[in-house]
Amino acid sequence: MSTATDKPKTALRCTHCGDPCPTNTITLEDKPFCCEGCRMVWQLLDHNGLCQYYDLNAHPGQSLRHPVRKDKFAFLDDEKIAAGLIRFQSENETHVGFYLPAIHCSSCLYLLENLRRLDPAIQSSRIDFGAKEIAIVFDPKRISLRQVAELLTSLGYEPYISLHDLGNPGPGVDRRLIYRLGVAGFCFGNIMLLCFPEYLGLNAADATLQQAFRYLSLLLSLPVFFYCAQPFYSSAWKGLSNKYLNIDAPIVLAILVTFARSAWDVLSGSGSGYFDSMSGIVFFMLAGRVLQDRTYRQLSFDRDYTSYFPVAVTVLQSQSEPVIRSLPDIRCGDTLRIHNGELIPADGILTRGRAFIDYSFVTGESIPVTRSVGELVYAGGRQTGGAIELLVVKEVAQSYLTQLWNRQSTPEAPAPSFVNALSRNFTLIVFLIAAAAATYWQIHNPANTWKAVTAVLIVACPCALLLSSTFTNGNLLRILGRNGLYLRNAGVLEDIARATHIVFDKTGTLTDTNTPVLAYSGAPLTNRQEQAIALLTAQSAHPLSKALAGKFCPPTASLTLHDFWEYPGKGIEGYVDGNHYTIGSAAFVEAQTAEHDLPGSRVFVACNHKVLGSFTISSHYREGLRTMLSRLDPRLHLSVLSGDSAREADRLRNLLGIDIPMLFTQSPLDKCRYISCLQKQGGNIMMIGDGLNDAGALKQSDTGIAVSADSNNFTPASDAILKAESLQKLPAFIRLCRAGRRIIVASFALSIIYNAVGLWFAVHAALSPLLAAILMPASTLSILLITYGSSNFLAKRAMRMPVEQDQPAD
Amino acid sequence: MNVIIILLIASISVAAIFLGAFLWGVKHHQFDDNYAPPQRILFDDTNIIDIHHPENLN
Numbered sequence: 001m002s003t004a005t006d007k008p009k010t011a012l013r014c015t016h017c018g019d020p021c022p023t024n025t026i027t028l029e030d031k032p033f034c035c036e037g038c039r040m041v042w043q044l045l046d047h048n049g050l051c052q053y054y055d056l057n058a059h060p061g062q063s064l065r066h067p068v069r070k071d072k073f074a075f076l077d078d079e080k081i082a083a084g085l086i087r088f089q090s091e092n093e094t095h096v097g098f099y100l101p102a103i104h105c106s107s108c109l110y111l112l113e114n115l116r117r118l119d120p121a122i123q124s125s126r127i128d129f130g131a132k133e134i135a136i137v138f139d140p141k142r143i144s145l146r147q148v149a150e151l152l153t154s155l156g157y158e159p160y161i162s163l164h165d166l167g168n169p170g171p172g173v174d175r176r177l178i179y180r181l182g183v184a185g186f187c188f189g190n191i192m193l194l195c196f197p198e199y200l201g202l203n204a205a206d207a208t209l210q211q212a213f214r215y216l217s218l219l220l221s222l223p224v225f226f227y228c229a230q231p232f233y234s235s236a237w238k239g240l241s242n243k244y245l246n247i248d249a250p251i252v253l254a255i256l257v258t259f260a261r262s263a264w265d266v267l268s269g270s271g272s273g274y275f276d277s278m279s280g281i282v283f284f285m286l287a288g289r290v291l292q293d294r295t296y297r298q299l300s301f302d303r304d305y306t307s308y309f310p311v312a313v314t315v316l317q318s319q320s321e322p323v324i325r326s327l328p329d330i331r332c333g334d335t336l337r338i339h340n341g342e343l344i345p346a347d348g349i350l351t352r353g354r355a356f357i358d359y360s361f362v363t364g365e366s367i368p369v370t371r372s373v374g375e376l377v378y379a380g381g382r383q384t385g386g387a388i389e390l391l392v393v394k395e396v397a398q399s400y401l402t403q404l405w406n407r408q409s410t411p412e413a414p415a416p417s418f419v420n421a422l423s424r425n426f427t428l429i430v431f432l433i434a435a436a437a438a439t440y441w442q443i444h445n446p447a448n449t450w451k452a453v454t455a456v457l458i459v460a461c462p463c464a465l466l467l468s469s470t471f472t473n474g475n476l477l478r479i480l481g482r483n484g485l486y487l488r489n490a491g492v493l494e495d496i497a498r499a500t501h502i503v504f505d506k507t508g509t510l511t512d513t514n515t516p517v518l519a520y521s522g523a524p525l526t527n528r529q530e531q532a533i534a535l536l537t538a539q540s541a542h543p544l545s546k547a548l549a550g551k552f553c554p555p556t557a558s559l560t561l562h563d564f565w566e567y568p569g570k571g572i573e574g575y576v577d578g579n580h581y582t583i584g585s586a587a588f589v590e591a592q593t594a595e596h597d598l599p600g601s602r603v604f605v606a607c608n609h610k611v612l613g614s615f616t617i618s619s620h621y622r623e624g625l626r627t628m629l630s631r632l633d634p635r636l637h638l639s640v641l642s643g644d645s646a647r648e649a650d651r652l653r654n655l656l657g658i659d660i661p662m663l664f665t666q667s668p669l670d671k672c673r674y675i676s677c678l679q680k681q682g683g684n685i686m687m688i689g690d691g692l693n694d695a696g697a698l699k700q701s702d703t704g705i706a707v708s709a710d711s712n713n714f715t716p717a718s719d720a721i722l723k724a725e726s727l728q729k730l731p732a733f734i735r736l737c738r739a740g741r742r743i744i745v746a747s748f749a750l751s752i753i754y755n756a757v758g759l760w761f762a763v764h765a766a767l768s769p770l771l772a773a774i775l776m777p778a779s780t781l782s783i784l785l786i787t788y789g790s791s792n793f794l795a796k797r798a799m800r801m802p803v804e805q806d807q808p809a810d
Numbered sequence: 811m812n813v814i815i816i817l818l819i820a821s822i823s824v825a826a827i828f829l830g831a832f833l834w835g836v837k838h839h840q841f842d843d844n845y846a847p848p849q850r851i852l853f854d855d856t857n858i859i860d861i862h863h864p865e866n867l868n
């Protein structure tokens with residue numbers, strides 16, 4: 001098996017980007033470069049004394065082999081568009097923020113924060129590494145926004161500006177929970193300190209001191225009660241107003257009762273109250289919540305089509321020069337010019353040029369389609385090859401693709417967590433005990449009734465349950481994140497545990513689109529011929545050309561290319577060292593072809609009009625697929641949906657098993673329907689897919705997991721994002737999510753023992769603040785130890801399963 | 811007034827100052843990015859003589 005990744009290690013590596021150098025002619029001061037672009041960056045940095053960039057990390061740069069179109073950022077000259085991106089503007093300075101997906105190491109940080117040394121008009125630049133964002137302050141009189149973007153691009157850090165940026169600048173990070181945690185920690189610590197003297201036997205002689213301590217505790221508990229505990233109040237209220245008793249409701253009841261009883265104790269002078277227990281509970285519950293709600297800042301789970309679409313597009317006018325117009329202003333009847341590599345933003349009719357459109361992101365079909373003048377072109381594809389012109393027939397918001405995104409599946413309430421059901425039963429039992437204690441004391445000693453009932457409610461708060469679930473979930477999220485599965489929130493853990501049916505997408509999920517497998521058949525190729533093919537195909541941006549170029553890279557012989565022509569949809573031709581080569585479809589190369597061949601899957605090569613042979617291109621399946629499937633719980637149903645044609649059905653069956661349902665040539669809508677059909681049969685569906693073509697299905701499914709090959713990639717809206725190389729860990733992930741539920745129940749069962757002890761004293765109206773103060777931390781601590789210990793242990797066991805390699809399937 | 815009360819007030823005030831510092835830090839994004847600041851401090855500043863902005867050198 002040979003893929004593009006098999007590169008000899010001895011090859012020359014570009015000083016700037018680390019890519020193999022195709023020739024060794026581009027050098028500067030004995031340093032090899034892969035292309036002119038990289039050399040220019042090195043020169044620029046060297047000139048400005050910024051070569052520490054190369055010392056911090058080896059080959060930190062981004063390859064500049066494929067130059068960005070010269071006026072790509074011309075739209076930034078448009079004031080209306082620029083105004084949408086600028087954060088602050090005055091006469092002397094403009095503040096702007098860009099998202100730079102290429103930021104990845106400390107060298108990036110160093111270079112980008114020293115931008116002002118490259119251009120004095122830039123006053124400062126600051127990186128937010130987690131968010132991969134740069135905040136630039138520049139002098140608008142000396143440099144324009146467009147020039148700033150172009151400077152970044154020339155360094156290899158092309159800003160990603162999408163339609164999404166024009167809208168509102170997303171909500172800021174919510175830090176209120178952290179503030180609350182800080183305040184609760186402060187109050188909890190001090191109240192505990194103030195309680196110690198009383199527990200340790202402050203005698204009645206120091207009555208003033210005792211009073212002072214109690215009132216201070218009351219004072220310190222006020223912020224906890226009124227400020228820190230607010231998230232619980234609002235959550236409980238939200239549940240109650242929806243006529244639903246969630247876990248926060250009994251907790252709020254316990255907090256209210258504890259506070260009222262304690263305040264009454266202190267004000268009436270009858271005791272010191274349970275302020276330390278109350279603030280402790282609030283503090284630990286907030287800590288659990290912070291742990292559970294930790295978000296991944298660099299990932300976005302809520303992308304809609306606006307994150308993919310460009311901000312502006314070139315509009316041709318019959319009378320005057322083409323203008324750049326922002327996307328929302330595009331109307332039916334406008335003529336757009338789409339350049340190579342640009343996304344088609346609206347449905348339209350092709351009026352000029354030959355469209356060669358890569359729809360892999362929309363349909364999952366891996367081979368670009370050809371459209372000729374007069375044909376309808378759907379939005380979402382990426383044009384490869386020359387520029388085309390398009391007459392808009394549907395506005396952006398109404399195009400086929402946007403409709404697909406906006407298609408709302410029936411909004412359903414999230415399935416209630418089993419924790420809530422558990423807490424409801426628990427609360428019911430507590431109420432029964434409280435009622436029993438009340439009736440008992442009413443008969444025997446009515447003075448004790450109030451004491452006993454409040455004590456029962458204080459001690460039997462289901463905070464142990466909440467703590468065990470938030471801490472377990474928080475820790476599981478952390479473990480999964482470390483292993484390459486990022487969940488939107490803790491609720492997804494349960495969704496994964498509940499799934500009964502897994503639906504896989506093929507292209508991009510089971511297969512790796514970046515490294516197609518090329519099998520050659522025909523007359524053996526000499527080394528020079530191989531090099532000639534590599535040289536020719538390196539000139540083209542077509543995915544198949546790239547695959548071929550990658551196969552024979554890096555070149556070892558020095559060859560010269562004389563002429564080169566590319567015929568979109570057909571192939572390429574050129575002269576290498578005087579020999580005429582044609583590479584492309586059968587018709588183009590004039591080769592004989594077998595009828596059963598599907599178009600687009602074979603590339604023919606001819607030298608001096610003599611056909612040499614052909615390359616068959618097939619998808620490369622990710623490593624460890626078969627092992628992964630064999631490890632999955634056999635009770636799980638599996639199916640495979642593909643937007644691709646059925647040409648690889650046999651191979652897929654061979655790899656995955658015969659009994660797995662496989663559906664091919666599925667439109668995005670078909671996928672969506674298939675999922676809802678399974679759901680109607682009572683299944684709980686987990687959909688694993690990538691790209692826009694799965695967006696609808698991911699949304700429709702109970703758990704949508706988007707697969708992403710690298711973290712810079714954009715993933716559709718989903719419940720979770722899975723790193724592509726972690727796909728084989730899926731069985732371990734599922735097992736871990738299921739184990740999480742058992743951990744929560746087990747630690748809750750343990751905390752019930754503490755509760756039982758506490759309840760024993762409570763119903764006897766003998767729960768002293770000291771006892772509560774011992775029970776509370778003891779149960780919290782043991783819960784923390786159990787949840788952390790067991791989830792880490794189970795995770796280690798699940799993840800350590802040996803990774804066996806599949807037999808090569810090709 | 812008992813000296814313990816004075817000490818108590820003093821200790822709580824000190825703790826409150828730290829709480830204030832923590833809240834200030836959170837508010838000013840000090841806990842947002844835990845990668846860049848430790849890297850930034852390691853950058854060699856020897857050649858940072860800013861030819862374009864000599865006034866920034868103070």
